[in-house]
Amino acid sequence: MSEQGARRGQEDDWWRQLYGEDGTGDGPGAGGGGAAGDAPGSGAAPAAGARTGAGPADAGPAEASDTLDERVASVLRTVGPPGWGYRPPPPPPPQPQPTPADAPDRAAPAGDAPDRATPAGDAPLEGTPSRPASERPAPPEDTPTGPVPPGEPPTRRVPPPPPPSEPIPLQATGPGTRQRDAAPSAPPPAPAVSYIGDRPPTYEAEPAALPAADPAALDELVPDTALEGAQYGSLTLRAASQRGDSARYRGEVRRDALLTARFGTGRNALILVAVATGRPAVGGAHRAARDACGWIGGAVGRGGTQLAEDIRADRRGELKAGLQRLTDRSYGKLRARALERGAPPEQYTAALRCLLLPADPDCRTRVFFGVGAGGLFRLRDGAWTDLDPVATDHGAAAPDPAPDPAPDDPARTGPGLPPGPGAAEYPVRPEPFLFHAAFARPGDALLLCSAGLAEPLRQEPAFAGHLADRWSTPEPPGLVPFLATAQLRAKGHARDRTAVAVWEA
Template identity: 85%
Template sequence: MSEQGARRGQEDDWWRQLYGEDDAEGGAGAGGGGAAGDPAGSRAAPAAGAPTGAGPADVGPAEASDTLDERVASVLRTVGPPGWGDRPPPQPTPADAPDRAAPAGDAPPDETPPRAAPTPPDETPTPGPVPPGEPSARRVPSPPPPPSEPIPLKATGPGARPRDVARTAPPPPPPPPPVQAVTYIGDRPPTYEAEPAALPAADPAALDELVPDTALEGAQYGSLTLRAASQRGDSARYRGDVRRDALLTARFGAGRHALILVAVATGRPAVEGAHRAARDACGWIGGAVGRSYTQLAEDIRADRRGDLKAGLQRLTDRSYGKLRARALERGGPPEQYTAALRCLLLSADPDCRTRVFFGVGAGGLFRLRDGAWTDLEPVATDHGTPAPLPETTRATDAPARPGPGLPHGPGTAEYPARPEPFLFHAAFARPGDALLLCSAGLAEPLRQEPAFAAHLADRWSTPEPPGLVPFLATAQLRAKGHAKDRTAVAVWEA
């Protein structure tokens, strides 16, 4: 016998001793039999030289059953749970078939086909065919398929269509360029800067005479909306001069009987104390109207224009008489301590739409209707004349009390009651109208610069009145050659 055959016989003896197979019939030896439930002769290989059945008695053990796989399967069938090691052994490859395969006539006809060794429990089982008669519970489950990419959700329905074939909307048009705020009218900007530069000089003993650069006011009563703004001109801002325009807005009374007064005054240019004269003119006319507001409000509601003109003229003359008296107290010429004065009276009664204007001196009165300006400046019919010299009594040497319309006090005989004609105008306002009262600093460019007037009309012809800040921004529109102080008072009718 060759060395290989001898080694194989020794291995067979070792396996028979392991499973206790001492006789050819598969009886139990001293070491115990096969695994429980396994029939005799179907688990272990037959002994060397012993007959296995109907085959020839001299046939030795088949080499096909003495493989490493069969040995592992045999161990697993013995010590493992039921069903382990029942798979057929893998078929030999062509390379090792001549060495490992047994002759066709050597295998016993009733021998159970060998089964493949199972996969160890710590490894993923490989799916394979299930032997006939094996219960379904012993089937090795197939491994789960590898995870696939998530399926994108798509809209379904009659109105759904793929995103890639959807109609693409045209790109939005580019935003319009930002609108540059119009700060001046003309081919080139004015000489002076738009913002304030120098502050007016202050007197530590008279700080109450300081005037702010800009004043802003607003109100709403019944069907009217009021906006008012007063500011220094470009030249005064550059030189540090005080604002010579004065603005007064006052309400007398309450409810439907209330009366609103707006007064605008401008002192003489290049005159010391011109801003004080403008402030005094507004204050004195405001006091006179406040003391007579009940009768004035009744005359306005009743549209008694003749009585209104006569009464307001007397109040205006008395105010200018006080200005002359103040000039004499200060030791200056009365013609210097004076101011142009323009006023509006507005009834708070929503059923009254009569607006009354009166005043003296330069300025403007305009109406904005349907986007167009109308100059309402009244024609002067009354010119100021010196008052007659009053008679005096020898006993008191006091001047007699002058007649209506003439103020009482020093300088009454020497100087006229007012420097210029008295102006009066009463107008009925329609819904949508805007009435503009202004000083000469705004009236001049409005009359002389068509582009200036068109810009103001465009900004103020809105369905709703502008706020205080937009109103001021429009009122301070600059034009070359017009650098005076300017004051604007606008009334919108709802």
């Protein structure tokens, strides 16, 4: 036997010891750990297209082409960022179906699974060292990560579309693009009406100058606007008082005074609303208005229980006589205060108008009394009715035969008049006493106001119509909407205004 034949025989014996007699991998190295030519420790990677199994069944052609483009793409995928150089390889040529006998030899060894599945033919260039699996870049998310079956090209993984209930948002960019029409929504609210007439009023709507303050009498400062509200039984009360446009522009103090007070509790409670207006162009007019409200409030509060009983029993004669005495006493105190201040009594006075409202839900009688200019109106079925009573008492009231002395001045006698000269020179009241009692129906609105609001309400039909439209709602307005309506402006009417409205449920 020649030397070549002997070497061939030794190789056959080594092959039988490694793979068994039939070459099916039954030996200790079963699984096809490497090719016959892969000597241990060589460290060289097999060339692309070389056989990866050493059996006779591995003699078929390579499954992928070994072109220059494929090698460049493989290098880019290895050393570049994720997704670089990826391109689907061309489909491999059709391969003959393996026979059952060849299937074990074609199975990839479990121990030699590649670190990352790559398309066939993506072997690195010759002489390029392979990188460890931990240092290789991760494959793109849209590339297949599993093995590719033979005969099928790898495809890019496309994310699933969103569910039908969630439409894909679209946004157009660039010149000439416009926003898509939005869904129709509720119409915007109507703009608030700030004035009535063809032209706006002379003065601005918002305050401009603050009144001058005395450092020694800061408690006499009057805020620009006062707002009040309450609800008892079947009635809802809203009250607002504010400076006029003229006073706001000139920095004058508000001459209107507003008082809302409750006397008693439960069904016997009595609510008093008093509105007073000082004389125009008179120093200290705001003090006279505030004093008038304070003194009539104290007098009503001391006799509140008897007044509430008279109102429930509808004793209008007793009510008129008693309220007239209380009003005369309050004006007598105004005269006395004028003499103390050294001011003429005809100037230190105020127009006074009051409402008495029982809190008892079974009593719907509303009592009005007062002296001087102003207004009393009723809003029913969207129309105004002037309820201002006609004055019948044109003379000075007779002194109270048995007055209650004031707690702060027990030495005074008569209807609050101090003794001395000048007491009989002026009437107790500057104008006749007014009294009116009305029965309120559900849905009515009773309006008590100063002359600053009564004048445009009587003289401007558009003004009266706007107030009637805003206050004829099924539910009474809130404090802020009520104030917004009450401060509606009209040219030629720039005085202070105070409005008190009572809605009947």
